[in-house]
Amino acid sequence: MSAGAAAAVTLRAYVDGATRVLAEAGVGSPRHDATALAAYALGLPRVELVLPPPLPEGFAARYAALVERRRSREPLQHITGHTAFRHLTLRVEPGVFVPRPETETVAQLAIDEARRLLAAGGAPVVVDLCTGTGAIALSVATEVPGARVVAVDLSPEAVGLTRHNARAVGADGVRVVQGDVRDPDLLADLAGMVDVVVSNPPYIPPDAVPTDPEVRDHDPDLALYGGGADGLDVPRAVVAAAGRLLAAGGLLVMEHAEVQDAPAREVALATGVFTQVATAPDLTGRPRTLVARRVARGGVGDSPA
Template identity: 80%
Template sequence: MSGVDAGPGLRAYVDGAAAVLTEAGVPSPRHDALALAAYALGLPRVEPVMAPPLPEGFAAQYAELVERRRSREPLQHIVGHTVFRYVTLRVEPGVFVPRPETETVAQLAVDEAAAVAARGGSPLVVDLCTGTGAIAVSVDTEVAASRVVAVDLSDEAVGLARHNAGAVASRALRVVQGDVRDPALLAELDGTVDVVVSNPPYIPPDAVPLDPEVRDHDPDLALYGGGSDGLDVPRAVIAAAARLLAPGGLLVMEHAEVQDAQARAAAAATGAFEDVRTVPDLTGRPRTLVARRIARAVVGDSPA
């Protein structure tokens, strides 16, 4: 039949691709093989047992896609998008790809913003080091009353976050370019923010990621946190939160599982937080700092 690939059926193609990806060490070979097949067919998803007829040229196109994934190019870069919580976001090379574990971080921010809204407020949320805008967009779309400001230093990230915000978020989401280490960043919001949330760069310089998808494709600016322990940028996030948060406001920040004690110590050292604790991710690893802003101290000042 003209225009239809007369080769093997989709199940055979997917089985073969999954075997190739398994041999290459890809962590989720069958999932990725199916995702690439769906992308090649222009469909959101496919089921091999109910597959549509394969168009002419499918075999060659699919082989090219599988080869890219076999070389450990991120699946998200190949298909151009990723799903984060309830939204689909554009993903581009040069901007950190959001991971499923960060959905736990977003959940804490969503819950706090929702609690403020339930009390009749219009929660103001600041997402520092926003990347694709994944957390900011999640808060915006899940808590209708929220006002969200997303910040990133990278030109590429700011552009991509603005695209994602324009595609799925409300007009209340604002994306700005700025450096979290700048003590004047968002100074007009000092003392008024309900939630500061961040997935900052935090990898130490000697802890090069093992996964090629991260090591070879995520930008260094989004990976390495600076300083011998990787916590220069996270400490700047904590300092910014101490300045930006209103009394009772909440800081939520992702970190590496080996940095939980250091992150808590950094928050405690400001004198600006209480109820400083670590929240585990979905696998039980200590990955998120949570701290409540108190009224009696400001960074650099004596207790009021």
């Protein structure tokens, strides 16, 4: 057997064994994670089992240690230190919420609106509240280069990570702010000047503790639980902030839980400053995103323009 053929059998055997271990531990994507960990152990972005690289000395022990961490349900992203979001590779660290694929549709709505405004000759201003790793803000900044983007988070760890990711993806122009979305003076310099407010805020109710250990044990509570009996205290603050920040006709895009579509619409309607209030689906078709337009200044809850 050639050296290449031996490497192929060996690497495949390692990945097959790791896949079984992870599947028995309840990991949702055991083959994907086993392969990703093999690539990480080899210092490669990816591996092809049909054309495998040579296995260095010590690979078996290194790979086994990584698989054991994943078997204990440590998030794959925490082990490898990065995650993919749309066209970006973002650094991920413990203590900061790991962005999910379904949030890519939230980012898409903000990107589409910013592109529309840019094509019409505008210079869109986009604010991402509760930014976490900066996934949404940096997607807008890199996919709509003419947009002015501001990213806000209460967590100093998230703010530091967003700044790192901004530099890493070449979006140094993104303004990153540590601030509380519940602060009525947040981004006061932008009041009435923002075209898009987008957010994936914490929204889980206190009695709906996630069942997945990766989320329950590793994502920070600050990024998970929205406050109040219904989990909508922080989302309510996001809607209120959007009412202050958005210009007339500006768009609010906010992720929420599948069961919160009607309550989220009610929150927006109750302000009296939003119209075209609707719910958009996520990648799986579930109702997961509030979309609403800011009415002209002078509406209910506003001072006269």
